[in-house]
Amino acid sequence: MNVFYLPTAQLGIISFPEEESKHIVKVLRMKEGDCFCVTDGNGSLFDAELVDAHPKRAAANLTNQRNGYDIRDFKLSIAIAPTKLNERTEWFLEKATEIGIDEVKLFASYHSERRVANVERFKKIVVAAMKQSVKSKMPVVEDIVPFEKLVKQDFDGQKFIAWIDDDVKEQLCDLYKKGENVMVLIGPEGDFSKEEVQLAKDNGFVPVSLGEARLRTETAAVVACHTVQLINQMK
Template sequence: MHRFYHPDIEHMQALPEEESKHCVRVLRLVEGDEIEVVDGRGNLYRCRIVMAHPKRCCLEIVATQHVPPHWGHKIVIAVAPPKNIDRIEDMADRVTEMGVDRIVPLLCNNSERKVLKTERLRKILVAAMKQSLKATLPVLDEMTPLGTLLAEPFAGDKYIAYIDPSLPREQRKDFAREYVPGHNTMIVIGPEGDFSPAEIEAALKAGFTPVSLGQSRLRTETAAMWAVAACHAIDQREKLIKQH
């Protein structure tokens, strides 16, 4: 069944123009056909088309179901966007497919990108949510100074990933070992030039655990995807162990 998005479908009971056009002109759905609509807050609506108009496709809600995120805890990824916008868009798409609750674009001392327009990114998140059959849309923050994020209260485990040249690789804490399955988790990843010493010091004072993301030197967006994938892989492994 085809899936669409409307944040206020319960009250409007009609698809917005862009979704209506895709439904009626592209997919050629007609009156009587059933579709799924998600509101981005975890609710899934099974709907029947009652007026197939490409500018305003009107619906009747047939059934409603709450579909909470399958990972069952908060995953927040905060990352300094690279200069190439395609790379941050690809990252946002992939982590939404995997499952994440919030994406925070960071402004750091060494950031190459100082400004980020989030309108297109939000459309990418919506498409990824629908494609991966989720009902919850990640929160996308505006560009946020690192200091602002560090000052936020967060009920969970906080990690900052960076390269500490003063420590031999074998002495660095590995995120895959430090991560606690099922805990609310925030992972902070810096720009391509890494965090400044002052930023690292501020993060450690704010209670962040310093971690490494494995043996390879990763691009910023790759590091973000690696971290989110690691959370889900470790969570899934823990669930399978408990089942046996």
């Protein structure tokens, strides 16, 4: 089933912007009467039938508005420093979107390998993964902020900082409480500085381990994301 993203989706006749129209009519060669699915990225899925196969402003009739299976009663936010190789961050974004995430925050820290990010490209990857995995809600990707600013932002939920240290004895999977909002900070490739860890602690972040395995930054971020989802999913 093909899924298209239209932020302005609503019941009735809607028209697609030029790029999406071209994709529907020219690339996928859809004809009037063909059916597909539309997500508004804001929690709703629709059934859609193409009513005008116009290559620049295709129109469809949207019916059966419903909540997606990805509507959750908790919020999952992961903060990560973009990796030296962009493809590793992009891989995290794709996988986290598939597994389920609400918010990705990017930060620059003392040992960061990368201090600027192509957020528009990151958002495109999230949109593609959202469509591919038939999600109704689009994860938010926020632009890079300094670590000092990130840890001072308000967050209503459990706050954790995951990094590698022998002194960190507690695990995310043991401390996270099912159903609660949660934000996890993931150490950059050069890890957090001691001052950054202290700053996070001072701002209410609890140090956690993700287990004994030594994980790359992007793997740690996916593991943190799946840990929270799994705990919510278990009976």
